[in-house]
Amino acid sequence: MASSLEDDLSCPVCCELYQDPQLLLCGHSFCRLCLDKPWATGPARTCPVCRRASPQKPVANLVLRNTCETYLREKEREKECDGEVRCSQHGEKMSLFCKTDEKVICSECRRSSHSSHRVQPLIHAVHQRKRQVKAALRPAEKALESLRHDSSRHSKLKGKIQDQVQQTERLIRKDFETFRQFLNEEEENRVAALKLEEQEKTAKVDKSVEQQVESLWDRVRDVEDELENDNVTFLQNFDSVLLRARNAAPGSELDPGALIDVAKHLGNLKYKVWEKMKDICPHYPIVLDPNTTPAGFSISENLAELRKSTQDSSPVPHHRNRIVLGSEGYTNGFHCWDVEVGDNKHWTIGVCRGTAMRNPLPDISPGNGFWGLRREGDSCHYLYSTNSRTWWNIIPRTVRVKLGQNLRQRTVSFYYASTGIMIGSIKVPDDEKLFPFLIPGEHLSAMRIPPDHVTPTVREKFNLIRRFVDVDVVFFIILLFVIIFYIALVLVLNGAKQ
Template sequence: MASFSLEDDLSCPVCCEVYQDPQLLPCGHSFCRRCLDRHGSGKSSRTCAVCRQVSEQRPVSNLSLRNACESFLREKEKGSDGGVVCPQHGERVKFFCETDKELLCTVCRKHSHRSHKVQPLAQVVEKCKREVKVALRPALDALDSLRYSTVGHTKNNLLIQAQRTERLIKKEFGKLHQFLKEEEEEKISALREEEERKTEYVEESVKHQLESLLGKVRYVEDQLENDDITFMQNYAQLLQRAQYNAPDPQLDSGTLIDVAKHLGNLRYEVWEKMKSTCSFYPVVLDPNSAPTDFSISDNLACVEKSTHIHPCPGPHQRSQVVLGFKGYRYGFHCWDVEVGDSRHWTIGVCSRSAARNAVRNLTPENGFWGLCREGDVCKVLGSTSSWPWCHIMPRTVRVKLGRHFLRRTVSFYDTNKKFKLSCSIELPSDEELFPFLIPGEQSSPLRILPNKVMLNMEQKFNCIEWYIDVQEILMTLCMCCLHGVGYVIFYLVCFLVAIFQVLMSR
């Protein structure tokens, strides 16, 4: 309040601002020079804007008021530059209220914060700075971790991955280059062999013809040297022998290089041969999804549990699931997994969001649909009961993902015995699903088997489609039976299926 009173006393009544070069009238009121000149311009006498008294005398400078105004402005400027001014009272803040966490001026402390815990600003600043620094320490540690530890670790992993991938790419292309080089050498060797063989044949043929003609010419020339009587006696025979009616020596097509044999469809034939050496895997594993204790082969088709812990920068390292690189939303897809003699494994399909979460229960409710083996028991994920053929453990399991009776399903088959290991498991119709593998034992890898490159991939499954569907229906009926008759029917069906397979193989 005192500050506002002082500023009001030092303010011009015309412009309401602090006096600038104040001028004093005879009536005792003061005005800024510019305000006074603007108010009384063109007049011989001046009228006071406050008391309306007319004055004929010229105003004089009010030196005391000018000094007071300049001092006030300097103090105000110093307060604005060196601290914060109280917005309510216009004075510099000098205190801090720890109760309300507010800055106070002298007037605020006397009136509004008299009963609060108030300390001088200079004393409380260091304490508050220490508190802020303590609160900021976790953020600084996290910043250092992101800036140095995490970024450096990630960059190191990226460098290792890039170098390893580049090395494997060069290795694979080296195999292709070696194959092409060997094929080139083999083709050129076959060409050289044919060239040598046919050159030798041409030389022998020409030599034989040359010797025959040379003997004929020498014989006739010798007979020409005989006496006239002898020559005339042999004239008819010599004339006939001297005649040569054979065509000029020339090379037929059989003696030339078989160019069409060496160049015809050369690249296609090499590609056909290359297919036998190149494997196509219907499912390629994603190494970035592998946990730290899993090891994936260089061809990305085999995974096993390892004692060696390796760093994994991927987002799925908390889970125990290895995903396929590509997910499927539509269409028919099929792949074979070799489980071998392993007694603990899990295979199937899952959603990507489910794989990112480290869930313990792999169930359809959690986004996992598959088949697992636990010792001597083989069962569907989420099911508490095993199937009646659980003692017939498969060595290779075929996973079939597609449509079945207008439903999207996944099914599992024993490729050796060629029968279904489970009923078709219904899946979400429009969700993208990824193949997954979980090896449960060390030194017992799970392998994705390669497919042969064929024009129609579905041909390899058509021969058993119809009786697999029949088997599924009969298996469902068997599972509904609670007495031994169901098992008898099931084994009878398996026997009939085996007989059918024998007939189909013939």
């Protein structure tokens, strides 16, 4: 039936469906181009079928044109209902897949323009690529299953938070035992703050897991929906589907900020209570951040000593440079702290930007946000000048670090803590938050931040230090003026004699 109708709607000259059909006086219809070509070359206008003369200009056969258009629409609709996609060039079923050009073709395409290409049946190509997508989706499915059963890294992170809470609470209570009769209210307030942070951090972890489960489920479901598309659509979208499947798995990076801020609860705890109790408690000018403890090391309970350890104290991975940060950064003002390096022959101390810890670093240098002093055996050098070394006259066991403004520029300076003699000074950026840092050597005995001897208050001590900051520089300036004055005086006297 369809074939008979198509014959009736075909031009008798080109045997194709009518294109812009024109009606002659004899009643026959032809495509416009099928009439224009012979009439343009021949002397007389005659009907190509009955050969009758047609002196008048042919008219458009609107009924026939509309019928042809309706027939084409119905034919396309039938193709869609059959689920078959045909070649737009040859009209044949798309049954092959060209692996060379990565496109679906028909048998006529293979014979004409893909004869030398690698070709396989369409169904085989679909099966192969579906297997690839499913294989790429497998890690995401496993991660989703792991998240659902709460056995991923997030659950380890929650376990670490619980351990930190327990250990921190134990240390808080231990410090408060000495002042029990005076400190009940202070103790309960701090424990409550710790519990509140625990709830907040745990809630954030739970929310993060829930969001990742929901996001991952949506991505997995989206990719699985693509697998249900028809073969041609699936292959046309194969690259994007495969990429989405590979990118469906969540990232494994964990934010150190998700951990309990132990320094907030333990840092200078006794000193802060001492301000209320008017009693003597140790004050550490800086406290180390235990959340930056590298593998193989541990930080003491008072957050002031770094030593070797066989346990990994943090579930958050750290890079190979073993950098330990102070818990607080400084934007301005004067700050001073000592670092007991002991007999260690390899270490690095100084200040750095807080953002310098976010990514693995190829080297520790000012270009990467680090300014400091490094010891290697019996020599030392600044981080910005590895080729210029200074041999120690006196090997220090304690190095004093000063960060502050000096002659209209911000510097970090290093001193022998025992004598106050300057080792060197480095210019650092102004108005940037800089964190103290230290890097232990492989064979570390211990690195320690000794407490201040506060008399009578920390502020008065720092005011005293401020008065004598960079005495060496002031002395050098005075000496320079004396030398200049002496030279000028000698020149004047010589001129007077002549």
